[in-house]
Amino acid sequence: MENMSDLTINPNLQIEVFADGSLVLNIKTREVFEISADESWLLMQIKSSNSRKNIKTSLFDKMHVSPSRVDKYINRMYNDLLKKKLIIDRGEFMKGEYIQNPAVNLREEDEDGALLFNPDSNRIQLLNNTGFFIWKLCSEGKTSLEISEAVKLEFSDVPEEQVNEDVKQFLDEMTEIGFVEIAKTKKSKGV
Amino acid sequence: MDRRPLKSPESIIAAITGHCNLACKYCFYADEMVALKDLPTKSWLDFFSEAKEAGVMKITLSGGEVFARKDIFELIDGIIKNKMRFNVLTNGTLITADFARALARVRQRCDYIQVSVDGSKPETHDAIRGAGSFIMMLKGIENLKKHSLPWTVRVTINKLNVHDLEAILDLLYKKLELRNFGVNEAFPRGAGHCNHSSLEMSKAERRHAFQVMQDFDKTHPGVAAGAASGPLVIANLINKIDDARQSGKSDFSYQTGHLSGCNIMWKDLSVLHDGTYVPCHQLPQINLGKVGKDSLRDVWRNSTGLVELRKRHKIAISSIHHCQKCDYIKYCTGGCPGVAHAVTGDVNMINPRDCYRAYIGEDPVYDY
Numbered sequence: 001m002e003n004m005s006d007l008t009i010n011p012n013l014q015i016e017v018f019a020d021g022s023l024v025l026n027i028k029t030r031e032v033f034e035i036s037a038d039e040s041w042l043l044m045q046i047k048s049s050n051s052r053k054n055i056k057t058s059l060f061d062k063m064h065v066s067p068s069r070v071d072k073y074i075n076r077m078y079n080d081l082l083k084k085k086l087i088i089d090r091g092e093f094m095k096g097e098y099i100q101n102p103a104v105n106l107r108e109e110d111e112d113g114a115l116l117f118n119p120d121s122n123r124i125q126l127l128n129n130t131g132f133f134i135w136k137l138c139s140e141g142k143t144s145l146e147i148s149e150a151v152k153l154e155f156s157d158v159p160e161e162q163v164n165e166d167v168k169q170f171l172d173e174m175t176e177i178g179f180v181e182i183a184k185t186k187k188s189k190g191v
Numbered sequence: 192m193d194r195r196p197l198k199s200p201e202s203i204i205a206a207i208t209g210h211c212n213l214a215c216k217y218c219f220y221a222d223e224m225v226a227l228k229d230l231p232t233k234s235w236l237d238f239f240s241e242a243k244e245a246g247v248m249k250i251t252l253s254g255g256e257v258f259a260r261k262d263i264f265e266l267i268d269g270i271i272k273n274k275m276r277f278n279v280l281t282n283g284t285l286i287t288a289d290f291a292r293a294l295a296r297v298r299q300r301c302d303y304i305q306v307s308v309d310g311s312k313p314e315t316h317d318a319i320r321g322a323g324s325f326i327m328m329l330k331g332i333e334n335l336k337k338h339s340l341p342w343t344v345r346v347t348i349n350k351l352n353v354h355d356l357e358a359i360l361d362l363l364y365k366k367l368e369l370r371n372f373g374v375n376e377a378f379p380r381g382a383g384h385c386n387h388s389s390l391e392m393s394k395a396e397r398r399h400a401f402q403v404m405q406d407f408d409k410t411h412p413g414v415a416a417g418a419a420s421g422p423l424v425i426a427n428l429i430n431k432i433d434d435a436r437q438s439g440k441s442d443f444s445y446q447t448g449h450l451s452g453c454n455i456m457w458k459d460l461s462v463l464h465d466g467t468y469v470p471c472h473q474l475p476q477i478n479l480g481k482v483g484k485d486s487l488r489d490v491w492r493n494s495t496g497l498v499e500l501r502k503r504h505k506i507a508i509s510s511i512h513h514c515q516k517c518d519y520i521k522y523c524t525g526g527c528p529g530v531a532h533a534v535t536g537d538v539n540m541i542n543p544r545d546c547y548r549a550y551i552g553e554d555p556v557y558d559y
Binding site: 103104105106107108110115117119120122124 | 197198199243246248271274275276299300302
């Protein structure tokens with residue numbers, strides 16, 4: 001977690017700050033999280049793009065414990081915030097393979113696209129043809145680049161320069177709402 | 192344009208057992224239903240797998256008493272494994288601390304556990320559901336609350352508890368701190384049919400129930416909205432018709448004037464505990480096929496019973512002999528076909544209990 005520039009706050013959060021922590025609502029997934037005062041503070045540091053060094057120094061001044069304990073504490077908080085998807089590690093995001101969330105079920109498909117159901121979040125997602133094509137690619141685990149290339153081949157009418165951006169945005173959203181997951185891979189995919 | 196059904200039902204209401212530890216006086220799932228044999232575990236698990244393949248999203252488990260089945264958690268795990276969510280309809284008396292703990296494990300996939308509460312005190316509740324059931328039900332609710340499970344309540348109003356309705360609302364809202372529940376009226380089916388004379392509310396009692404529910408709704412908006420029919424829904428409909436008649440204006444949907452009051456045949460499917468597909472547990476006489484023998488998709492799309500029932504919304508109420516001279520057809524959607532059948536013997540008839548003309552005393556036959 002050394003590269004702080006890869007971390008960004010999830011843009012879909014509404015945060016209510018209290019003295020002993022914050023209540024965070026993800027307006028897309030409708031999930032609500034209670035986070036501690038320190039986690040709330042860390043979230044704000046990431047939001048204002050503060051460097052890891054500065055964050056560490058501030059926390060060291062605040063806690064008066066050894067630097068290694070501060071490091072461990074920060075890492076634990078990062079991991080918690082990542083797990084709750086309150087922050088996003090864009091570096092990992094670019095490197096990872098996208099796979100279907102195994103809990104999601106394909107409810108309907110026809111010539112216009114498909115309808116997915118995520119039983120964990122009780123959410124339905126309607127996909128057009130392109131979205132459904134990408135979703136099917138995710139059954140095998142593919143990087144954003146691999147998916148973009150496959151989309152370019154399949155849908156030749158889409159302006160090529162726009163494909164990468166659109167695919168990335170679609171995968172971003174699908175990951176955010178829990179229909180797609182990012183699997184860390186050891187394979188070099190050359191992204 | 193013709194209305195088309197969904198490709199598969201959104202949800203399925205599965206009565207997984209005909210057995211029950213209680214013998215409630217109004218239970219529609221009684222009499223001849225109890226004689227049917229429960230499907231074994233494997234058949235239900237195979238069925239859940241088929242439901243997943245069809246794209247079904249939710250299974251509502253009912254009975255009988257759901258927790259009377261020893262394999263209940265195996266069945267719930269089967270639903271979860273097959274990428275669906277679940278709900279439970281229960282009398283609450285068998286929800287022990289262990290059961291609640293086990294339910295908490297699968298909380299994320301559960302929309303609600305609905306407990307039946309029919310009295311504010313043992314004298315009322317037990318008179319309908321059997322001795323000792325009130326205390327056991329409260330213990331069950333306590334266990335659900337302790338594990339922060341999503342629970343709700345259904346109150347079924349009838350002659351034996353209508354006098355207790357205000358106190359029941361008080362119990363739910365104040366003592367149990369429940370913020371969403373439903374209040375319905377006992378159906379004249381199963382045991383409810385056999386005990387009809389002791390359960391059927393008088394006209395004055397029904398009006399009392401309407402008033403109590405409307406008063407509660409005014410001071411606690413939305414809290415008692417968890418029922419698609421019942422006293423509050425009917426009372427609100429009656430008020431709406433009164434207003435429309437006075438003002439001459441109407442914001443009723445285009446579907447009025449036809450038997451369009453029920454949409455279950457367009458989105459849900461039910462299964463009896465022996466595996467018989469039916470459109471709804473209120474319409475058990477319409478046999479659509481059998482689990483394990485007939486494919487779910489085929490039953491949903493092509494079974495004669497469902498195809499015919501889906502034509503119901505095209506039936507003009509003016510074509511029903513009984514309703515031909517009614518002045519209020521333009522406000523009417525006919526109500527629940529299950530009650531219509533139970534009361535009149537005809538599924539393509541209006542439900543007299545939801546009838547405005549019957550309510551204002553102008554119906555030549557029915558007087559509700």
